[in-house]
Amino acid sequence: MSSPLSPSHDRRQYLIGLAIAISGAVLFSTKAIVAKLIYRYPVDAVTLIAFRMLFSLPIFALIALWQARQGPRLSNPDRWRLVALGLVGYYLSSFLDFMGLQYITAGLERLILFLTPSFVLLISAVFLKRKVRGIEWAALSLSYMGIVLVFVHDLKFGGEQVLFGSALVLGAALSYSLYLIQSGQLVMRLGSLRLVSYAMCVSSVACITQFFALRPASMLIQPAPVYWLSLINAIFCTVLPVFLTMFAVQRIGAATASQAGMVGPVSTLFLGAIFLGEAVTTWQLAGTVLVMAGMYLLSKK
Structure with a gap:
């Protein structure tokens, strides 16, 4: 009988962590599929994101309250940083x-969106004077060719x-890259769970406020499938992936969890073909392989 610290036990724990990381990546990538399905109804981006946050806010608010009781009080500068991070990293990006x-x-x-790590690297190189090595340039070249x-x-x-549309999504990736760069010190002090729950609460309030400022309240009345798809978008494509990714990082480390996330673009490609009827061509497969190869090199570095 193997002991708790035996190689077979370690391997089992690693495989469980890997499965959790892959599940989180696939669920998060499914967000795009669900959004496309919602767009088949009379819903625009302002309404879609409002429904997403309306359904996810109660969960993140409960987590934020729980975390507030567990940790130290926030200083005023940290509060303002959290507001800025929530607006840039989750509201604007989403x-x-x-x-x-x-x-x-x-x-x-x-x-x-999968190019976000490369944007973090480039922004760090330009504004923070971080040296970019040869293998990193090779990774960037592969990814952008894809x-x-x-x-x-x-x-x-x-x-x-x-x-x-590509310019808008590029803006989303750049916005989230800024969030990742600026959140480094806060996540060290607050922890990832507390930071994410606070930032998501800020983002939710901004998205809901934006809806009522720009759209009539009658837009809240939608066909039943919009509510069900929005609930799926909130729970299975927003809240659950956050926790799965955090659990995976705890088990197998951030680097391995990041590499497991490379299944995301592939899953999106084939889920799009199944649920949306999007074509899967040789060009798309070749581009996906190049992007994933580049991000793999970058994550290994």
Whole structure:
């Protein structure tokens, strides 16, 4: 009988952590599929994101209250930083992302968002004077070649809409990159769970306020499938992936969990084909492979 610290036990714990990380990546990537399904009804990005946050806010608010009792009181500077991070990292990023999804395929959206680590690297190099090594430049080159392949392919069929939608999603990725760079010190002091729950509460309030400022309250009355899909979007594509990713990081470490997340673009590509009827072409597969190879090199580094 093996002991708790035996190699077989360690391997089992590693495989469980890996499965959790993959599940989180797939669920988070499914967000684009669910959003595309919601867009088949008379719903725009402002309404979609409001429903998403209306359903997820109670859960994040409960977590935030629980975390507030567990940890030390926030200083005033930290409160303002959290507000800024919530607005930039989750509100602005999500809003631009869902707007972009109105114009481009779910597969292209996921690939652009998957470039976030490369944007973090480039921003750090330009503004924080971080040295970029040769292998990192190689990783960036591979990734951007992959994006160009998929983008040019989609541009032939979507024209200016693809260009506009890709620009919006690119803005979402850049916005989230800024969040990742700026959240480093706070996550060390507060912990990831507390930081995420606080930032998501700020984002939720901003998204809901935006809805009531820009849309009539009558827009809350939608066909039943919109409510069910929004609930799925909130619980299974927003709240659950956050926890799964955190559990995975605790078990197998951030680097391995990040590499497991590479299943996201592939799952989006095939889920888009199954549920949305989006074509899976050789160009898209080649571009996806290049992007994943580049991000794999970057994550290993």
